[in-house]
Amino acid sequence: MESCAQTKKYAAKDYKSDLKPIWCPGCGDYTVLNAITRALAELALPPEEVAVVSGIGCSSRIPAYTSVYGFHGVHGRALPVATGLKLARPDLTVLVTGGDGDGFSIGGNHFLHACRRNVDLTYIVMDNQVYGMTKGQASPTTSPDWEGSKLTPEGTGINPFQPLVVGLASGANFVARVSSSDPVNMAQIIVEAIRHPGFSLVQVLSPCVTFRPEQAEWRDIVRTAVVDVTDDAARAARRLMTDDGFNVGKVLYKGNRPPFRPEFEQTDGSVAELEARFAL
Amino acid sequence: MTVQSVSLVIAGSGGAGVVTAGSLLLEAAAKAGWYALMSRSSGPQIRGGEAAAMLRFATEPVMSHDDSFHLLMAIDWENIGRFSAEIPLVETSLIVGDPAHGDAPAALLGGRPRQAGLAMTAIAEKIENGRPNMVALGAIAAMIGLPAEAMQAVVEQHLKRKGQAAIDASMAAFHAGIAAAADLPAIPKLPAVAAASAPRWSITGNEATGLGVIRGGVRFVAAYPITPATEVLEWLAPSLAKVGGQLVQAEDELASINQIIGASYGGVPAMTATSGPGLSLMIESLGLAVAAEVPLVVVDVMRVGPSTGIATKSEQSDLNIAVYGLHGDAPHVVVAANSVADCLFTTQWAVHLAEAMQTPTLVLTDQAMGQARAIVPRPAELSFIGQRLTATAAVEGERYKRYAVTASGVSPMAIPGTPGLTHTADGLEHNELGTPSSQASDHQAQMDKRSRKLTQFNYGDHWAEIEDAEAGAGDTAIITWGSSTGPAREALRRFSDAGGKARLISVRLIAPVQPEKMAAVLKGITRAVVVEQSHSGQFYRMLRAFYDLPQDTRSLHQAGPLAFGPGRILEQLNAWSS
The missing domain is CATH 3.40.50.970 (Thiamin diphosphate (ThDP)-binding fold, Pyr/PP domains)
Incomplete structure (x- = not known):
């Protein structure tokens, strides 16, 4: 008899809400939503035990499109919200979703410290190298010579931010890059990211077909990385610093750092004991 | 009755141990059954700069400093002038300094305080491991009437780990200070209190x-x-x-x-x-x-x-x-x-x-x-009835509405982990479900409920603290908030002791405003003084905007860091009653 192993089976659609996304047709974020729900189904996580946290931006709309618990906060602050939630409720599986502007510009400091702190979170960044919601401005990952924005008509002239290298240097415990053009692979990587303890960083190349139409070519440019996962952060960083940003589909780094837990003992101390210290 | 109290400052440069000395004095005062308030002021240095411990001792609880200090005990004069505005001294005040460090700086002498010398360094040097701050403490204890046994107990507690020799050295210096105080001019002494009558913290x-x-x-x-x-x-x-x-x-x-x-x-x-x-x-x-x-x-x-x-x-x-x-x-x-x-x-x-x-x-x-x-x-044990309203189970056939429009405005909140009640909490305007919405009707309904939560809540009597003079409120009020309440309360007591009538209203619930409650406590009040520590009179302006105030309402405000002494507030009350 196998009846004792009655795991409830979930399908990807069980994790989708009935809201229709506001995204443009062809946006890469559709497949990211699919991959996330697919990953949750594969992990068979009861929807009420999962929370998706986001800030502001096109991709930050994801929580409302899922049927798990969601929190849609302010621009750039998804990681601290998720940190507080996970630390207060370690029983929950907490995902963070957002874009390159939200995560690496206005939220850049939180990104550094979330990597350092290594709370058991999975951070999925949909990187399209543009601010889409405000109609097409350069983001931290935009190349310096992109002249498509009225805000920076001559290009930004500044070097793009390297999220995975910075993530590694800051202490992220899991680093991967995937492409929105391969949702099956993406779902698999997200499963691994959720399973891996500590802070997992997944960069998704997710084209903005409206403000960066040239990104439609990404699906042809990306290639599956030919490297195997390493636990050597320096090695992973070297690979990342020499590639062109289009090696995808693999976990690049898995560290062994134990996740952050503030040192608090579950003692049976009472408030009365605290008060006694003030008594004369 | 006016608070019977004695106020003093211990000041000195880094290493002189003035904050430690102040803390020891405070603890000893506690053992002697007194009440006390100690604030500190320090220079801009991170460590080792000049510092001042300001203490007030009394036989009943005190919540503010006095208008001036009875005693300034200066271990040395290093940068002490920086504190002169924070240490008001008058003709009855006494500055005690160590002749080894020269004369008191002129900045301290504007109020023409009396001056005396105490050779703290020289006295301490005659005692093995004796320290000038302990000599100062001995002198202070003798001058204000603090029993030596109280300090003995505190010193023993603090120096237990350093051993008996350290305790003996400290107490020898302390007793030398007591002896030396015999030659110093007098300042008010506090009466001894029968062993602590009520529990204190x-x-x-x-x-x-x-x-x-x-x-x-x-x-x-x-x-x-x-x-x-x-x-x-x-x-x-x-x-x-x-x-x-x-x-x-x-x-x-x-x-x-x-x-x-x-x-x-x-x-x-x-x-x-x-x-x-x-x-x-x-x-x-x-x-x-x-x-x-x-x-x-x-x-x-x-x-x-x-x-x-x-x-x-x-x-x-x-x-x-x-x-x-x-x-x-x-x-x-x-x-x-x-x-x-x-x-x-x-x-x-x-x-x-x-x-x-x-x-x-x-x-x-x-x-x-x-x-x-x-x-x-000892503060009262407190418990407030009513915690977070949560939704704990899904209702068959009904979709959970995180932001349900309710009579109270409060909607039951589903905590993550609760099956069947998943939703997204959102900073975007939303409908009852939490779904983002840019419709006017949703904004209106959600604004109404968020506002209603606060306006319909029962804040009870906690919105303000009201205190009347013994003879009653009369037609005069002091309206204040925060730490200006301490001096205002003392001004009211002094005014009351002199037979005056007035009411103190210290607002604890700043927002949402409570105009009806304020109107009730302002009934019969024809003049009021609003006391606060801000340059622009922020509290006064807020009161003006939201409350019906008496015709004759004055604003008594000043920028920090100087606090109002009770005397400044009393002046206004006296001006009205004369």
């Missing part, structure tokens, strides 16, 4: 703030250090651990406010403490907590602003940002503690308000009360 405002939030049920705190709020967080870190809670140091104030939003969304009552600059950074996310209806408490231990201002000194000038700082119409709660001990009550109440109304609640305290230590009657 020794606590700082910042500690009381921490204890209040723990009592209120907070079990998650995010912390970013900032003067003068850091001690709240440093007290909470080990204390929370003892009751199964946790404190996390955040990377900045943007992170700390958002961490507590996350923790509270997860069902764990949460808070952070900061000061003006940190509050400024948190403002956007406070609006998020309003819109997403996440309960939380933020304590602002106010310091002199704007910008970095004077980080180590007090001002009541964050009232405007606390009340009006959020963009959009963002109904939230602002409460203010009115004394060291009231930090406990007010923060515990704040947690209750935040949880019961699912709204961010700001608590305003300030450096003056936060970093002051007081010996106070």
